[in-house]
Amino acid sequence: MTLTILSALLLLASASALPQAQPPASPNIQNLTMWGTGCPVGAAGVISEIRKGTPVFNFSEWGLALPNADDPANEATAYKFCTEEMTLNNGPVGFQVRIETVTVFGWAELEEGTKLAIEAETKLGDVVAGQQTVTITKADLKGNDFEVPLEILPFTYSSCVDETGAVPKIVIKTTVSLIGEKRADGTVSKGVVGGAKALGAHFNPVWRPCARPMAKAI
Structure with missing residues (x-):
C-alpha cells in the first residue's frame, strides 16, 4: 500500500515540474528501502500527508536528547540518520532528475548554547548529487517547532532516462x-529533538528534458 501511494505522489510531483507539452x-x-539509526527495521518512515505535491515521511525513532546517556564519553553530541x-521504473524517457530540496521538520527543546544540525545528502545512480547542512538554535524555533528546507547544492542532474524507462x-x-x-563548570547545555513526536522529512524532485546532441555538419 505504501509503495502504491508513494508512486502516485511522485507522479504528481513530476507532472508539476515537466513541460505540459510533453507529459511524463x-x-x-x-x-523502497530505508535504514539507519533514525529508521530502524520495523520503524521505517510512514507517509502521512502530501505537502506541495511531495510525500512526507514521519520517523518515530528519531528522538535525541542531551546529555547522551548512550554515549557518556561524548555527552556533548548525539545524532541519528536515515x-x-x-x-523507479517507467520513468519519462529522455528526461533527467535532480533533488531540489529536502525539508526536515519537527519539535525541539534547546537550551542556550545547544545547536541542532540537520544535513541532507543525495545520490542519483552512481553520482553524488549534492548536499546541504543547516544549523539552528533556540532563537530559530517557533515555540518548539522547526521546519528547515535544505537547498541541495550543486544543481546536479541524473543521467537521462533511457528507452527502458529505468530512473x-x-x-x-x-x-x-x-x-x-560544554560550560566552564563542566556541565553541558541540554536539548531534546523529536521527543514523543515524530520528525518528518520530504523531498522535491525536479525534472528537465535532456540536452539533445548537436547535429553533425554535412
Whole structure:
C-alpha cells in the first residue's frame, strides 16, 4: 500500500515540474528501502500527508536528547540518520532528475548554547548529487517547532532516462545532530529533538528534458 501511494505522489510531483507539452511517463517504485539509526527495521518512515505535491515521511525513532546517556564519553553530541533508497521504473524517457530540496521538520527543546544540525545528502545512480547542512538554535524555533528546507547544492542532474524507462536510483540520507555547549563548570547545555513526536522529512524532485546532441555538419 505504501509503495502504491508513494508512486502516485511522485507522479504528481513530476507532472508539476515537466513541460505540459510533453507529459511524463508514470514512474513506478520497484523498491523502497530505508535504514539507519533514525529508521530502524520495523520503524521505517510512514507517509502521512502530501505537502506541495511531495510525500512526507514521519520517523518515530528519531528522538535525541542531551546529555547522551548512550554515549557518556561524548555527552556533548548525539545524532541519528536515515537513508532512503528508491528504485523507479517507467520513468519519462529522455528526461533527467535532480533533488531540489529536502525539508526536515519537527519539535525541539534547546537550551542556550545547544545547536541542532540537520544535513541532507543525495545520490542519483552512481553520482553524488549534492548536499546541504543547516544549523539552528533556540532563537530559530517557533515555540518548539522547526521546519528547515535544505537547498541541495550543486544543481546536479541524473543521467537521462533511457528507452527502458529505468530512473537512476534515488538515495537521500538525512542526519539530525544535537551539539551541546560544554560550560566552564563542566556541565553541558541540554536539548531534546523529536521527543514523543515524530520528525518528518520530504523531498522535491525536479525534472528537465535532456540536452539533445548537436547535429553533425554535412
